[in-house]
Amino acid sequence: MTVYVLSPDNNKPSGGIKILYRHVDVLNRNGIDAAVLHQTPGFRCSWFENATRVAYLQSTRLIDTDFLVIPEIYGPNITGMSDMPMIGSKVKKIIFNQNCRYTFLGQTTETVMQQDFDLAYTHNDEFPGAIVVSEDSKQYLEYVFPGLQVWRIHNAINVDQFSFSSQKKKQICFMPRKHAEDALQVLGILNLRDVLGDFKVVAIENRSEAEVAEIMRESMFFLSFGYPEGCPLPPAEAMACGCVVIGYDGFGGREYFDTEFSYPIQIGDMVGFADTVEKLIRLSAAEPDKIGRKAEKASEFVRQTYSPSREQEDILAIWHSLLSVV
Known part of the structure; x- marks a missing residue:
């Protein structure tokens, strides 16, 4: 057999x-x-x-x-x-x-x-x-x-590859493979409102698994644009790496997009999406420890749940x- x-x-x-x-x-x-x-x-x-x-x-x-x-x-x-x-x-x-x-x-x-x-x-x-x-x-x-x-x-998340890091750059990452038009709007709004400052935005595409993990470990925030999803792994992998995740749960990700440590956004709510990112950028400057605690909680949760x-x-x-x- x-x-x-x-x-x-x-x-x-x-x-x-x-x-x-x-x-x-x-x-x-x-x-x-x-x-x-x-x-x-x-x-x-x-x-x-x-x-x-x-x-x-x-x-x-x-x-x-x-x-x-x-x-x-x-x-x-x-x-x-x-x-x-x-x-x-x-x-x-x-x-x-x-x-x-x-x-x-x-x-x-x-x-x-x-x-x-x-x-x-x-x-x-x-x-x-x-x-x-x-x-x-x-x-x-x-x-x-x-x-x-x-x-x-x-x-499972590859917990060895997607390991937690608290050493973050002022960096936002996302994957444009699904609904790049939504990413375009959110990033355009943020740029027009002049809130990105010295934050770098990295699009993750055509990268090996090791390269994806490295970008996520360096990034403070991950923007999720995927839907519909059975159970989206990239946002969970980003959480494992210590990113605070903002965006679509894709329906299947509802089970881990906990509002205690992540920021689910209703599909198509471009203003709500951009506004949340803007507020978190400001929070990262005013209370960096608060961002760090959310990242740690998210990483611990997904590493245990999807081991x-x-x-x-x-x-x-x-x-x-x-x-x-x-």
Whole structure:
């Protein structure tokens, strides 16, 4: 029996793909045979360090006792995988839904309103359950599919890489990959109001994991513009590094965007976003210790909540449960 985890052939930085690789690593480390399943022979992700076992779809034939883990981003193609000769319908399939708001990806108004409309999640014999990464996603899937078995994983932060630092530059960092237009507005407002002063703004893009962590450790503030998110890792990684985080929780991040140490902003509230950053810049000059205490609390919270040991416990509990009924 082998657990195959299907992954897109995408070598650009993607937290979701890194999580798929780590899932396989945890299983193999604990005696459960597993491999990431790519489509292109010879492909593997190289933007982060890994020695993960990789297999290739065209040269792999799954047997009936194997499992196939399929990310939600494959949308309407999920059900069709049963027709592929190297997979078949008898192989048990688990949907790894890292963003519940992509559950209806690829559908149209016409398809979802058809009388016989359904999704793979309702085919319980072939698809016995789904894995999610936040309470928000768990509640979503359990509401949409009342009979579905849903397991939740607490995705781990690389606590060695994203380590806490109290030595901060006057620096604000953000990731422009999602909703760069919102970042443009917030930063433009701050600049027009002449409040940035000697604060440097750093856009994190096309960087290795080590470079991202270094920028976060140096930065006082992290601006979060991602939505919707299953459970956004960058704001949590920024907190681990000692950044005070301001911005969108992406829905999935509500569970750790605690107002005791972070500043959640309603999606699209550009003035509220900029005003919060402005006030915190002023606070950092007037009461730097207050900013430091918030950063320490945030780091401690996310490092405990999203620890590698907790992620491993969650993953193993799921697979021990699945394998016990095979």
